[in-house]
Amino acid sequence: MTLTAELRDLLGHDRVLTEPLERWVYGIDSGVVRGDAQLVAFPETTAEVASIVRLARHYRMPIVARGAGTGLAGGAIPTQPGLVVVLTKMNSVEIDLENATAWVGPGVINLDLSKQTDPLGYHFAPDPSSQSACTIGGNIANNSGGPHCLAEGSTVGHVLALEMVTADGDVLVLGGPAPDPLGLDLRGVVVGSEGTLGIITKALVRLTPNPPDVRTLLTAFSRVEDAAATVSGIIARGVVPAALEMMDQRMTEAVERFVSAGFPTDAAAVLLAEVVGLSAAVDAEAAIIEEVARENNATTLRVAADEAERAKLWLGRKSAFGAVAQAAPDYYLHDTVVPRTKLVETMTRVYEIADRHGIMMLNVFHAGDGNLHPLMAFDSAEEGMLARVKAAARELVEVCVEVGGSLSGEHGIGIEKRELMKLVFNEADLDAQARVRESFDPDAVFNPDKVLPAGSRCFDLGRPPLEGMWV
Amino acid sequence: MTSVRSALDGLPGQVAPIAGAPEADATVAPASIEDVETILDTASEHHLRTLVWGGGTHQGYGGRLDPVVVLSTAGLDRIVDFQPEDLTVTVEAGVRVADLEKHLAEHGLTAALPEKPGEATVGGVVAAGISGWRRARYGPTRERLLEVILVTGDGRRVRGGGRVVKNVTGFDIPRLATGSFGSLGVIAQVCLKLWPLPSAQGTVTVADGDRALAAAYRPQAVVECDGSTKVFLGGTPEEVEGQAAAIGSPVTEGWDWPGELDGDVRWSLRVPPSKLRTAINEVRADYAYQAALGVGEVVISGPDGDVDALRKWAESVGGALVLIAGPPELYARIDPWGTPPAALSLQKRIVQRFDPVRILNPGRLPGGI
Ligand SMILES: Cc1cc2nc3c(=O)[nH]c(=O)nc-3n(C[C@H](O)[C@H](O)[C@H](O)COP(=O)(O)OP(=O)(O)OC[C@H]3O[C@@H](n4cnc5c(N)ncnc54)[C@H](O)[C@@H]3O)c2cc1C
Numbered sequence: 001m002t003l004t005a006e007l008r009d010l011l012g013h014d015r016v017l018t019e020p021l022e023r024w025v026y027g028i029d030s031g032v033v034r035g036d037a038q039l040v041a042f043p044e045t046t047a048e049v050a051s052i053v054r055l056a057r058h059y060r061m062p063i064v065a066r067g068a069g070t071g072l073a074g075g076a077i078p079t080q081p082g083l084v085v086v087l088t089k090m091n092s093v094e095i096d097l098e099n100a101t102a103w104v105g106p107g108v109i110n111l112d113l114s115k116q117t118d119p120l121g122y123h124f125a126p127d128p129s130s131q132s133a134c135t136i137g138g139n140i141a142n143n144s145g146g147p148h149c150l151a152e153g154s155t156v157g158h159v160l161a162l163e164m165v166t167a168d169g170d171v172l173v174l175g176g177p178a179p180d181p182l183g184l185d186l187r188g189v190v191v192g193s194e195g196t197l198g199i200i201t202k203a204l205v206r207l208t209p210n211p212p213d214v215r216t217l218l219t220a221f222s223r224v225e226d227a228a229a230t231v232s233g234i235i236a237r238g239v240v241p242a243a244l245e246m247m248d249q250r251m252t253e254a255v256e257r258f259v260s261a262g263f264p265t266d267a268a269a270v271l272l273a274e275v276v277g278l279s280a281a282v283d284a285e286a287a288i289i290e291e292v293a294r295e296n297n298a299t300t301l302r303v304a305a306d307e308a309e310r311a312k313l314w315l316g317r318k319s320a321f322g323a324v325a326q327a328a329p330d331y332y333l334h335d336t337v338v339p340r341t342k343l344v345e346t347m348t349r350v351y352e353i354a355d356r357h358g359i360m361m362l363n364v365f366h367a368g369d370g371n372l373h374p375l376m377a378f379d380s381a382e383e384g385m386l387a388r389v390k391a392a393a394r395e396l397v398e399v400c401v402e403v404g405g406s407l408s409g410e411h412g413i414g415i416e417k418r419e420l421m422k423l424v425f426n427e428a429d430l431d432a433q434a435r436v437r438e439s440f441d442p443d444a445v446f447n448p449d450k451v452l453p454a455g456s457r458c459f460d461l462g463r464p465p466l467e468g469m470w471v
Numbered sequence: 472m473t474s475v476r477s478a479l480d481g482l483p484g485q486v487a488p489i490a491g492a493p494e495a496d497a498t499v500a501p502a503s504i505e506d507v508e509t510i511l512d513t514a515s516e517h518h519l520r521t522l523v524w525g526g527g528t529h530q531g532y533g534g535r536l537d538p539v540v541v542l543s544t545a546g547l548d549r550i551v552d553f554q555p556e557d558l559t560v561t562v563e564a565g566v567r568v569a570d571l572e573k574h575l576a577e578h579g580l581t582a583a584l585p586e587k588p589g590e591a592t593v594g595g596v597v598a599a600g601i602s603g604w605r606r607a608r609y610g611p612t613r614e615r616l617l618e619v620i621l622v623t624g625d626g627r628r629v630r631g632g633g634r635v636v637k638n639v640t641g642f643d644i645p646r647l648a649t650g651s652f653g654s655l656g657v658i659a660q661v662c663l664k665l666w667p668l669p670s671a672q673g674t675v676t677v678a679d680g681d682r683a684l685a686a687a688y689r690p691q692a693v694v695e696c697d698g699s700t701k702v703f704l705g706g707t708p709e710e711v712e713g714q715a716a717a718i719g720s721p722v723t724e725g726w727d728w729p730g731e732l733d734g735d736v737r738w739s740l741r742v743p744p745s746k747l748r749t750a751i752n753e754v755r756a757d758y759a760y761q762a763a764l765g766v767g768e769v770v771i772s773g774p775d776g777d778v779d780a781l782r783k784w785a786e787s788v789g790g791a792l793v794l795i796a797g798p799p800e801l802y803a804r805i806d807p808w809g810t811p812p813a814a815l816s817l818q819k820r821i822v823q824r825f826d827p828v829r830i831l832n833p834g835r836l837p838g839g840i
Pocket residue numbers: 029030064065066067068069070071072074075076077087106127128129130133134135136137138139140141142143144145146147194195196198199200201321322410411447
């Protein structure tokens with residue numbers, strides 16, 4: 001027997017893809033690295049996932065879980081000839097209104113979950129810009145964020161429990177519906193582990209009540225410094241808005257050409273702020289934001305008059321990447337995070353890097369939590385361009401680390417930033433992370449070559465275990 | 472190989488035994504993270520069971536220990552890096568929660584740690600995975616731990632996470648450390664995410680806490696103690712007034728958080744939030760209780776008695792009944808945690824990779840790990 005034949009016995013012919021074109025499609029995600037998908041399987045149940053894992057192990061084939069493939073760090077591609085397990089057919093939703101939670105399949109699309117729970121007065125708070133396509137499984141694996149994660153936190157805070165298939169093909173449930181489940185917080189470790197610890201087959205997620213009222217403010221500034229000072233000023237006044245999003249002038253222009261959201265294109269920076277809560281509360285907070293913006297020389301200051309205008313502003317923000325994709329043949333979107341007070345300094349240096357390499361750079365980002373998204377637009381047909389883009393990308397990450405920041409705020413490490421991990425962690429730090437991975441998946445069958453750089457596990461660190469210790 | 476006695480004598484930071492701590496052959500209070508590394512390196516070489524001691528306020532959780540060394544974090548008491556504008560603070564483990572919150576409050580900020588912490592230290596609260604009442608609003612402590620420095624059971628210093636409020640760079644060592652009860656390493660330093668302290672604070676007493684919880688839209692906390700329910704409100708003055716109006720009761724200025732329950736025997740009953748009312752009803756009438764509405768935890772205190780039925784019920788709805796204080800005989804008679812979690816062998820594999828000789832608080836975690 002071959003793995004293909006056994007998988008077809010298990011799943012039927014149609015749920016196992018082997019054709020070159022199909023393999024080509026599943027050989028890449030929304031990042032820039034191409035992998036080698038030998039086989040693509042579409043399980044519908046946890047039991048099927050467990051059988052697939054056991055079969056793949058028998059045939060010594062690495063396993064890569066995949067949701068919608070919108071990941072930007074190459075997380076969902078097999079670096080070695082491998083089996084891609086696509087979870088999109090596992091999309092059940094069981095809502096528990098009394099507890100404001102839902103058990104969802106990993107293949108449920110982020111926005112679909114919020115659409116299903118909206119009539120009940122709830123939504124799933126993490127809202128990546130890709131939310132109309134990306135899956136909850138992918139969100140969990142990447143601990144994804146979004147504009148509204150400023151006040152609500154990233155995905156990890158919205159996942160109470162996980163059902164997971166382990167490297168042995170066993171099914172484990174980590175976490176639970178009650179507060180502070182017993183033992184080590186393995187749920188918290190699996191969230192954000194980018195498919196390296198197991199395949200998530202179900203998740204118990206927390207639903208957030210829809211706010212009774214909301215105010216969305218559009219402000220604009222003739223200097224980026226003023227916009228950044230407004231961000232800090234709002235928080236210093238004790239207001240943590242639901243969202244605080246910034247766009248630079250180039251991005252605003254691109255968005256306006258694409259969707260006409262009503263952003264002023266002559267401003268150096270546009271800042272979108274949103275507050276949610278009881279009407280009295282949001283009016284007071286909106287007034288504080290207006291005051292701070294005015295103090296910092298805002299050139300535009302407008303509260304969205306109705307839901308239609310609010311939706312338009314958000315459409316503008318969430319279309320940013322689409323707008324760039326339309327304007328340039330290629331783009332490379334980065335994700336780094338710096339302490340909020342270092343935003344202006346970092347942006348100045350990031351623009352300098354792009355200018356020095358002769359690359360067009362646009363910025364749209366989650367200003368409230370210092371999460372930058374520098375985006376380089378270019379034409380890869382141009383001679384030497386790719387090398388320049390890569391050099392600039394590395395330099396910009398180095399700058400972010402230098403000012404006290406980190407490699408990624410929400411997109412993850414994947415294959416893309418794996419070697420850069422050494423910029424922020426030393427040998428012992430990486431070894432500890434490798435020990436966690438090894439505890440779950442000693443043979444690295446799940447998503448090998450991701451997150452940790454090669455050689456992270458240093459067997460010469462530490463002491464050998466005691467004789468007779470449980471293994 | 473040096474003898475155990477001379478190894479013990481050579482440990483840095485020797486101090487007198489700590490009141491309340493179990494008897495040990497040596498008590499040390501290292502003044503630096505380097506000293507913690509030295510101590511654990513020696514302890515792992517000589518297989519010296521080591522009990523980590525913060526403020527001693529949460530030592531009632533988990534299995535009882537018989538340590539050779541007590542390692543106090545009292546000497547690790549520095550605020551390392553405070554960035555009020557970035558809403559982060561980095562402190563050593565032995566900083567007292569009360570001192571930290573006082574310092575933060577002077578800058579209009581809070582770490583949303585337990586409100587009546589007593590002698591509790593930041594490291595101890597993180598190690599025990601304890602949250603304050605305000606977790607109803609800001610989430611549990613584990614959601615605010617941004618960076619951790621652990622000294623593992625074999626004396627290696629490991630840093631995980633980073634000092635930024637949003638981060639997905641590598642495996643989440645900070646979350647793994649939260650609630651690890653010292654089993655992976657000594658939590659030597661942490662960076663916490665902060666929140667602005669609401670400019671207006673108010674309290675409303677209500678008859679129906681569940682209704683108030685929904686009406687107030689995200690109060691700081693709703694706490695029911697022995698039949699009386701208080702809703703804690705915070706935000707701008709307009710928000711507090713708006714919340715009180717939505718509840719329909721007059722508001723008193725300020726917060727008066729309930730203190731810890733009295734009593735020598737205390738339990739934490741944890742259930743899905745929707746089962747909280749049933750949980751309160753399941754508790755015997757001669758027990759005192761404090762319940763966190765919307766969260767699902769009821770702390771109860773009462774005579775040392777039979778709790779089998781209550782534990783069975785709690786576990787049947789996906790929760791637990793955890794012993795958090797009691798006389799030694801009770802721990803000898805009853806598993807303080809109850810049924811251990813399903814992923815026990817995985818938990819063991821992780822602990823073993825951080826503490827290969829198993830010297831740190833052995834037996835404290837569920838399942839006797
Ligand atoms: C236009 C655009 C905008 C974006 N905006 C944002 C944003 O605002 N915020 C943000 O955080 N991200 C954003 N992203 C990145 C991406 O959408 C997110 O990372 C998303 O969560 C990935 O979901 P997915 O279903 O596409 O996962 P995939 O790309 O398929 O997979 C991502 C990772 O998860 C693993 N994985 C997937 N499913 C499972 C499972 N069931 N079990 C275990 N591992 C699994 C994969 O192996 C891989 O490592 C954006 C991407 C694009 C293209």
